[in-house]
Amino acid sequence: MIDTIPLPFTADPIDAPFWEATLRSQLVVQQCAGCQAHRFPPRPMCPQCQSLDHRWRPLSGDATVWSYTKPQPPLLPAFELLLPYVVVLAQVAEDPHIRIIGHLMSKDGGITGVDEAGLKIGAKLRVAFRQHASDVSIPGWVLVD
Ligand SMILES: [Zn+2]
Numbered sequence: 001m002i003d004t005i006p007l008p009f010t011a012d013p014i015d016a017p018f019w020e021a022t023l024r025s026q027l028v029v030q031q032c033a034g035c036q037a038h039r040f041p042p043r044p045m046c047p048q049c050q051s052l053d054h055r056w057r058p059l060s061g062d063a064t065v066w067s068y069t070k071p072q073p074p075l076l077p078a079f080e081l082l083l084p085y086v087v088v089l090a091q092v093a094e095d096p097h098i099r100i101i102g103h104l105m106s107k108d109g110g111i112t113g114v115d116e117a118g119l120k121i122g123a124k125l126r127v128a129f130r131q132h133a134s135d136v137s138i139p140g141w142v143l144v145d
Contacts, residue, residue: 004078005076005078005079005082005132006076006078007132007133007136007138008136008138010135010136011135014042014043014044015041015042017042017056018042018056019135019136019137021056021058022129022137022138022139023131023135023137025129025137026058027058027059027061027092027100027127027139028056028057028058028059029042029056029057029059029092029095029098030042030043030054030055030056030057031054031055031056031057032046032048032049032051032053032054033051033053033054033055034046034049034051034053035048035049035051037049038057038094038095038097038098039054039098040098040099040100057094059092059093059094059127060092060093060094061126061127062092062093062124062125062126062127063090063091063092063093063100063124063125063126063127063141064090064091064093064122064123064124064125065088065089065090065091065119065120065121065122065123065125065141066089066090066091066099066121067088067089067121068086068087068088068089068104068119068121069086069087070084070085070086070087071083071085071087082111082112083112084112084113085103085104085111085112085113085114086103086104086114086116086119087101087102087103087104088101088102088103088104088125088140088141089101090102090125090127090141100139102127102138102139102140102141103130103140103141104116104119104140104141104142104143105128105130105140105141105142106142107142109128109130111130111140115143117143118143118145119143123143123144124143124144125141125142125143125144126141126142126144127139127140127141127142128140128141128142
């Protein structure tokens, strides 16, 4: 039985810089060196111009709610232990095409039973990070008053 939430493999060379940035509480996305398009999740080739060259662009951490859901059982046991919680699809401020999924978090980093007052499409969010292991910090989202 799986009793902890599945954690990402953070040593893959394609997305390792993303996970290294999260350990510094920084959100980054790839930016194509050819056409300047942002892309997320990380991948080796630009889907717009097929360039293999990119840089990692830091983001402000500001976003808005593009969508959200409240998961219901049946879930993996580790996720059932977190109920009730909300999963947010956040549209980052720098690019409306970049959307990053994460838990809705309280200001103190909690996931379970977060106050949902103000949660709606378009609500302002700020990225937050929750450390799950020495090499894994996962971004989530806090509602901005
Ligand atoms: Zn490109």
